[in-house]
Amino acid sequence: MKKLFILPLAFLVLISCGDDDSNIAPIEQISGGTIFGTAEHPLNIGGPNQPNQVYIDLSSEETKEVARNSWDLGFYCGDDFRVVINGSMKMAVKPLETTDISLPQEEDSSVAVGTFDATNMNYIDHPNGQLAQTAFGNLATSEAAAKVYLVNLGSQVPTTMPDPGVSNVAGDPRGWKKVKVWKDGSGYKLQYADLEASTATEVSITKNAAYNHIFFSLTTGATVHAEPEKDKWDMNFTTFTNEVFQGTQSFGAYFFSDYVVINSKAGVKAVMIQGDSAAFDAFSINALNTGDFAFSSDQRAIGANWRNVLPVQVYNDVFFVLQDSDGNYYKIKFLSMLSADGHRGFPVFRYALLQ
Structure with missing residues (x-):
């Protein structure tokens, strides 16, 4: 490589x-x-x-x-419990020093791709694809122990046609969310909300062994099959x-x-x-x-x-x-x-x- x-x-x-x-x-x-x-x-x-x-x-x-904007988080369906983020949308995430998702949070400009600062590698899944090196890391086994994560949803897919030979793949910011995720039996529990919200939406994610991941959109609230089996x-x-x-x-x-x-x-x-x-x-x-x-x-x-x-x-x-x-x-x-x-x-x- x-x-x-x-x-x-x-x-x-x-x-x-x-x-x-x-x-x-x-x-x-x-x-x-x-x-x-x-x-x-x-x-x-x-x-x-x-x-x-x-x-x-x-x-x-x-x-x-x-x-590529149809999903935000991917939940691993193998034996381990891992969550990946959508690197095709420039997403980045950071753990916060709280387990209380009801608390208001603020945007953090350092939690971003393309800052030319090596520390931003802490906020993405490692590009090699190894599940042991995801930004969410090891998941908690309970809601009480699960930290809140600050989620930069990355950039929108632009529609402006660039000049020949140039790519235009990163548009306006998609915004931010706060999330909690933890192991729940043989699956996952996810809570997500806007940064200022005092209440969160909670969903259960069920593994499907036919797939690498089951995907979820934080913007539509829908589970997505974003990969083939x-x-x-x-x-x-x-x-x-x-x-x-x-x-x-x-x-x-x-x-x-x-x-x-x-x-x-x-x-x-x-x-x-x-x-x-x-x-x-x-x-x-x-x-x-x-x-x-x-x-x-x-x-x-x-x-x-x-x-x-x-x-x-x-x-x-x-x-x-x-x-x-x-x-x-x-x-x-x-x-x-x-x-x-x-x-x-x-x-x-x-x-x-x-x-």
Whole structure:
């Protein structure tokens, strides 16, 4: 996993336009495999505002698109009890020194993504996707012991079309909430309210073992199935909250567009391999079995490693191999990230089963 290094900070803000198909640009001639991002296999991310997360199951050639603002919290359905926040919306949370949700609270500008302060990593789920490193941490076993959390809901999905080559994925602030969450038998209890409210809404969240998480929207008060079943997706195109560096120095949590995460919670792994289109075409299961490849279970194993922003283009000298939860291996090469008129949010990739 490569560290994400930042250019001079003013430049980074500029190129990301507030933080990092219909017309598909011409792509290289290819033969064999399946191509996603075409009329036959669309990837409806929604253009440079990237309003949708798109989940892909390589074995079935199926996708599922979900409005990325449709959920705020995800409740883990495995044996452990963990809560994740919606990093695709720039969310951040901070524990408060109280268990009384009836007390009024105030906004805290430090609890935010993109402050260029490494301490803001404390307010997000770790970008590697490990459940042991969530911002909510270990959950209490009772309402009395559960702390109140200050919740920054992040940024709205904007609708303004940016200039070609620029992403516009972070709009106006979505506001704030205060929440409490704790273990409740085999499930969860959640309380949430506006910051000034003296009463909170309480809901029960029931685990469903078919999914990684059950999701909940603090704005609509609804439970949401924002992901396919855990064994029915491999990778997800999304906006993403990651950590950035200048040299070895962390500048904390920062917001990215054109990002790919893998389904690491279900056992999916991936590795990046140096090689051009000819090397991709020639790569076989025998090459995989006889080579020395270190597969990663970090959900950022593909991440932003497939594309550049200066200039805005895919890397032609790398491809990826993904191992799904059934043990199948797929080689993946990204072909484009722009529409015919140069707008971001229109990825195209080719993949094939290694056999």
